[in-house]
Amino acid sequence: MAKRRLRTGPTAALPARPDRSELLRLVRLADPGAREDGDDVVAVDVRVHAPVEADPGLVGGELEQVWACRVTAEGPLPVDYFDRFLAEGLAFRLGGLAVCRGEVTDPADESLPGGPAVILPVRPAAEELMELLEGEVEQEEEFVFTAGGVRVLVVPEKGQPPAAQELLPFAAELTALELRGDDQAKLATLALSLSDALNGLVVDRWRFRVDRAEDLLPPSS
Missing domain, CATH: 3.30.310 (TATA-Binding Protein)
Structure with a gap:
């Protein structure tokens, strides 16, 4: 080529x-x-x-x-x-x-923006989400929360990523919990925990499905 x-x-x-x-x-x-x-x-x-x-x-x-x-x-x-x-x-x-x-x-450059997301068929209520976050939870805005050094943004999922097709029969519009923070391992663990509790699935910043915390870390980590 x-x-x-x-x-x-x-x-x-x-x-x-x-x-x-x-x-x-x-x-x-x-x-x-x-x-x-x-x-x-x-x-x-x-x-x-x-x-x-x-x-x-x-x-x-x-x-x-x-x-x-x-x-x-x-x-x-x-x-x-x-x-x-x-x-x-x-x-x-x-x-x-x-x-x-x-x-x-270099996709492994931690200075690049973005992070994992939890794709959900139903937008969770603020109270439900706050109960699932660890540590002291602060609600910055209607759909923005911080807890334990992690920022959680509740937003409509743009488009319909192929990795989330299994959720589409149950939802007209998908919701994404976008997680941001410096500790990638912590973000991964939280994302999987939220996914289990809210019947969603985890994707990385490139919308690849993630089933294990280590999948969000560079291969050399």
Whole structure:
């Protein structure tokens, strides 16, 4: 694949060639309906091309060896930046970097905005949510809470992320509890606890489904 296309991306630049079955498993965290198509993986509106060896210059020499998985649209433009999120989420889980429009980013950089979210079929009442948060709870605004160094924002979930399809038969509109804080392990534990209590599911900032706290931490952690 031409270097220019890889640099345009979105591309997951990985330090090692991912196993084909592992790549499919990871894509299915973002879209449970993803399937193999030859050597590629096809998810909703996108195609994840089979990894190709690329020049380390693709990521400015940040990796000694680069295997590149480019994500391209299948038909209309992907909704809600799904193609970019997919490339970044794959790079995060496989210890790599993301390339989009010539810009190289490290998805594991903790200074980047965003965090996990709990997707719910029903918006919880403020009192119910406050009882589930740990420590002293302060309600900053109608839908913003802080407790134990964690900020919780209750917002309508934008769009319908494929990872949350199982909730859609039970909800006309999904709600997201967006969690923000410096301690990623703490955010992960709280997200899973809230999900269990409120019959939701946890996704990371790229809308990949999360079932274990360690899935929200970089592979090297």
